[in-house]
Amino acid sequence: MSGISVQGVSKSFGDVQAVQAMDLEVAEGEFVSILGPSGCGKTTLLRMLAGLEFPTEGQISIGGQVVNDKSPADRDIAMVFQSYALYPHMTVAGNIEYPLKKRKVPKAEREERIRQAAAMLKLEDLLGRKPRELSGGQQQRVALGRAVVRDPAVFLMDEPLSNLDAKLRSHMRAELIQLHRRIGRTMIYVTHDQLEAMTMSDRIAIMHEGALQQLATPKEVYARPANAFVAGFIGMPPMNLVDAKLDGDGNLSVFGRQYRFVASDGPGHSGEQTVKVGFRPEDVVLRDDGEAARVAIVEPTGHEVIVVFEIDSARIVGRVSPELDLKADDQVRLAPRVERIHVFSGTDGDRLGGVHSEG
Amino acid sequence: MAGQRSFARKLMFNAFAWTIVLVIVFPLIWMILTSLKPQSELFMIPPGFFPEQVTFEHYWRLLTETPFLTYLRNSTVLATATTLIVIIIATLGAHSLTRFAYPGREFLARAVLFTYLLPSVVLILPLYFLMINVGLGNTLASLVIAYTTFALPYALWLLRSFMAGIPDDLEAAAMVDGASRMRAFVDVILPQALPGIISTALFTAILAWNEYLYALVLVNSDDVRPLTTGVMSMLVTSFNIEWSLLMAASVMMSVPLIFVFVFLQRYLTRGFGAGAVKG
Ligand SMILES: Nc1ncnc2c1ncn2[C@@H]1O[C@H](COP(=O)(O)OP(=O)(O)O)[C@@H](O)[C@H]1O
Ligand SMILES: [Mg+2]
Numbered sequence: 001m002s003g004i005s006v007q008g009v010s011k012s013f014g015d016v017q018a019v020q021a022m023d024l025e026v027a028e029g030e031f032v033s034i035l036g037p038s039g040c041g042k043t044t045l046l047r048m049l050a051g052l053e054f055p056t057e058g059q060i061s062i063g064g065q066v067v068n069d070k071s072p073a074d075r076d077i078a079m080v081f082q083s084y085a086l087y088p089h090m091t092v093a094g095n096i097e098y099p100l101k102k103r104k105v106p107k108a109e110r111e112e113r114i115r116q117a118a119a120m121l122k123l124e125d126l127l128g129r130k131p132r133e134l135s136g137g138q139q140q141r142v143a144l145g146r147a148v149v150r151d152p153a154v155f156l157m158d159e160p161l162s163n164l165d166a167k168l169r170s171h172m173r174a175e176l177i178q179l180h181r182r183i184g185r186t187m188i189y190v191t192h193d194q195l196e197a198m199t200m201s202d203r204i205a206i207m208h209e210g211a212l213q214q215l216a217t218p219k220e221v222y223a224r225p226a227n228a229f230v231a232g233f234i235g236m237p238p239m240n241l242v243d244a245k246l247d248g249d250g251n252l253s254v255f256g257r258q259y260r261f262v263a264s265d266g267p268g269h270s271g272e273q274t275v276k277v278g279f280r281p282e283d284v285v286l287r288d289d290g291e292a293a294r295v296a297i298v299e300p301t302g303h304e305v306i307v308v309f310e311i312d313s314a315r316i317v318g319r320v321s322p323e324l325d326l327k328a329d330d331q332v333r334l335a336p337r338v339e340r341i342h343v344f345s346g347t348d349g350d351r352l353g354g355v356h357s358e359g
Numbered sequence: 360m361a362g363q364r365s366f367a368r369k370l371m372f373n374a375f376a377w378t379i380v381l382v383i384v385f386p387l388i389w390m391i392l393t394s395l396k397p398q399s400e401l402f403m404i405p406p407g408f409f410p411e412q413v414t415f416e417h418y419w420r421l422l423t424e425t426p427f428l429t430y431l432r433n434s435t436v437l438a439t440a441t442t443l444i445v446i447i448i449a450t451l452g453a454h455s456l457t458r459f460a461y462p463g464r465e466f467l468a469r470a471v472l473f474t475y476l477l478p479s480v481v482l483i484l485p486l487y488f489l490m491i492n493v494g495l496g497n498t499l500a501s502l503v504i505a506y507t508t509f510a511l512p513y514a515l516w517l518l519r520s521f522m523a524g525i526p527d528d529l530e531a532a533a534m535v536d537g538a539s540r541m542r543a544f545v546d547v548i549l550p551q552a553l554p555g556i557i558s559t560a561l562f563t564a565i566l567a568w569n570e571y572l573y574a575l576v577l578v579n580s581d582d583v584r585p586l587t588t589g590v591m592s593m594l595v596t597s598f599n600i601e602w603s604l605l606m607a608a609s610v611m612m613s614v615p616l617i618f619v620f621v622f623l624q625r626y627l628t629r630g631f632g633a634g635a636v637k638g
Contacts, residue, residue, distance in 0.1 A: 052531050072534040079535045085528035089550040098546075102537030146536070 002063040002076070002153035002186050003028045004049065009058030011044050018044040020210040022058070026188065026203075031180050032215075033189045033197035036207035037233070042190040043082075045207070046156050049188060050079050063153055073102070078147035079156040082163070084139050086131035092142050093118075093127040099150045117149040120179075137168045148183065155187045161196065173199060194234055198222070206230050224342075228349035231278045231342060237306060237317045240284070240336075243346065244277040252277070252343065252355060255291045255311055257335070261343060263353035274346035279336035281306065284318035290335035295326050309334060387613075394418070394606035401602055417607035426581050427608060430589035434568055435615075436499055437585055441506040441567040442560050445514050448507075450556060453518035454544060458530070468519065475512035482508070483576050490577060497578050502585070505573045510563040517562070521555030522548070557626045561619070568616060586612050 006024040010017070019041040026032045034042045047053040048060060051072035060067055067075050078099070086095050096117055100110045118124045121141045131139055140160060147155055160176075161169045177200055180187055191197050197204045198218045206213040206221065206229075214226035225231035231239045244254045248271045250261040293316065297308040300322060307326055309316045318334065320326065341355040393401065394417055396410040421427045456468050486508075490501040525548060533543035549556075574588040581589065590608045594601040 047531075050531075050535055052534065071539070072531075073537045073539065077535065079532070081528045081532060083526060083528045085526065085532035087529065087533070087547050087550075089547075098533070099536035102533075102542070146532075150536075 003030070004154060004186060004188065005059075005061040005064075006045075006049075007059045007061075009045075009048060009055045009060060011041075011048060011053060011056050017210050019048070019055075022210075022212050024205055024212065024215065026186060028063075028186055029184050031187045031189065031200060031202045033191055033201040033204045034207060035191055035194060035197040035204050035233075036213075038192055040207045041210040042192070042207060043158055046079070046158050046188065046190050049154075050077055050156055051075050076153045077156055078150055078152040078154075080143050080147050080158065080160045082159040084131075084143040084160075084163075086139055086142055086146075088131055090130075091127065092123060092129050092131070092134070092145075095131070095142055096123075096127075096145045096149050099146060103150065113149050117145045120148065120182075121145045136163055136165075137172070140164060140172065144179070148179070151183070151185075153185065155185055156190075157187065158190045159192065160189075162191070162193070169196075176200060194236070198234075206233065208233070224351070225278075226351055228276050228278065228344040231344065235280055237281050237319075239278045239280050239342070240316050241276045241278045241344075242314055242316070244275050244343075245272070246275045246343070246352075247272045254336075254341075255314075257291065257358065259338065259341065259358055260356040261353060262356035275352060276344040276346055276349065277336075278342040278344060279340055281317045281319035283337040283340040284309075284316060284320070284334055285337055286320070286324065286332050286334050288333055290333035293332055293334050295328055295330040295332060298326055298328055390606050390609055394603060394610050396603065398603055417603045418611070421604055421607050421611070425593055425604075426584075426589065427586075427593075427611070429582060430584055430586045431611070433499060433583060433589070434585040434587075434612075437502055437506065438564045438567040440499075440503045441510060442563045444503065444507050445510045445563045446556060446560050449511060449514035449518050449559060450549075450552070452515050453522050453552075454548065456515070456519050457522045457525075458527070468516075471512045471515055475509070475516070479509050480572070483573065486573075487576055497580060497583060499578070499583050501577045502567075502570075502574060505577060506563075506567045506570060510566050514559045514563060517559050518552065518555055522552055525551045554626060557623055561623060564619065565616065568612075 004024070004026040006022055009019060009022045011019040022045060024032075034045060036042055044053060048055050049062075051067065051070055051074075055068065062075055062077070087098065090098065093114055096114050097110055100113060105113070114127070115124075118127055121144055123138075123141055123145055126134060126138060126142070131142065134142065140163070143160065147157075161172050164172060173196060176189075180200075189196075189200065198221075201218060203215060203217055204221050205215045208229050214221055214230050216224075216226075221230060221234055225234060225239070228241060232241055242254060244252055246252050246261055252259040252261045252275070254277050291311050293309040293311045295307055296310045296315070299306040299308075303322070305320050305322050305324070305326065307318045307320055309318055309332070316334070326332070338355055338358055343352045343354060344350065345352055392408065392410060395413050395415070397412055397414045397416070400407060400411060456464060486501075486505055487496075490496050490498075490504070495501040495504070529547045529551065530540075530543045533547045534540065538546055568585075569587065570585075571587045571591075574585050578584055578588075584592070586608075590605065590612070594605045594608065
């Protein structure tokens, strides 16, 4: 039993509310990413899980035990820091050995486990070196080695790949997924990179300004964002969000076209209100009865083309096939795919529902 | 062309540097040579640079016929005790000032610096009476306390800026790896701060070794005098200065410091926490 339970946890530094009333349940062996823009409180949350920071309010349990008052050493966790935090005066072997030494593992066993960890992370040839003699990718692997060698119940990782170049990053992503499969431990993985979160996680917790926005599988987060923030944050390029009017009878008008609102997967609506309508770039289709638009910017990426359209003064991003061969200043007609339209509240941004049909 | 010009520039630079070195080193060489000359050669006209006859008699007299060894022991005790006390307090204090957030922390740090800015002369008399009142008049302990008061503020600031450069994550990593806070301090902060601690220790030791004014005022008997005041009171009187002995004493006073420097130099320049933390 080594799941994690975060209940109503808040943390403030003076006037700064870094984490607000956070609830999070993570099952044993699950890989959960904490995703959000820089400064949204991810590191603070992780440090509270590690015991390096104490919650102002709320309760944190690991493996069914409340750990609020436990020191980091007593929590059976390992942490990989964004800066790696390797001990500069120790060799690679010394770094990996340190957590075992502190837990009084006998010498012979220590050596065996260092050997295993080094083999798993291909560090055998580096064991005698000092951290400053390693490349960024090697340092990163040593930091991982120092975490896995102890076989802790929970791994906490704070943007462990953010200091690597793009190629190494995609390589290490695959390695981390394998590592998680092999050791099957609970992992909390902090990142601001949605690609990492989407590819690696069982579930993603999206944070914004210290508060949890949505906790769901990558698929769910993409297909049914819980609010306008998540909708605009997930996806490259992000979802189009346009203002629209919803009347009391559930008629929605977007760019002068009528749709029937349906609250199938949202709390619904009451009376007339302004809403935000969202649709993803890949759900923009060109059709003869669509809205008149001008092609403003064309960005070919190879297998597809990202196009910025202008409808009056509003900008809509679309993802279209290169075969259409669009050029700047072309006039087209477009419309969102009806079944993929999301409707969010115009006031608090919460998801209200979707759209059922045109007319 | 370019090669020639840069050669000329190098030559000039070297000549310039060597001139400065010679100007600085000359008195020291003169001191050593004088200490090796017999008394009769001292005031020869014209003066000779190298001794015609090398003698160690002044050193021998100093060691056997004067309290020089007592002074040496006192100075050693003073420098060691002051350095130990200052380093222990300053290291822990600097750690506190960099790692913990508490109200008044910045004020405290500034207040400490402010005390360092006070000219030490103004504190002599108050300290003198204080020492007498607490029963420490004319003891080595009174000098240790006095030296600690001027070395500590500076040491604290030096170490604080040093420790501010050590990433917080290192200590956090050690704690996650199973160390207590104190253990993490010993295992990862101290080794990182070592070059800073050694520089600070040197600064303190030199201050205690060379200090004159307080030694003159706070102690006044031969059994507790350090080298600075001891040698002066023994060899310099209003009627006569024993130049040969004075030079021999000066050489012997400098030797321990030179040794310490040579021994510690490699620690001072050794790579600090390079590569500890990226990004
Ligand atoms: N020790 C601290 N003291 C004061 N403010 C802090 C401290 N740590 C974090 N913060 C603030 O809390 C907020 C969240 O920070 P952080 O958790 O580091 O964000 P993230 O990791 O998501 O980028 C930021 O506004 C940051 O400035
Ligand atoms: Mg962070």
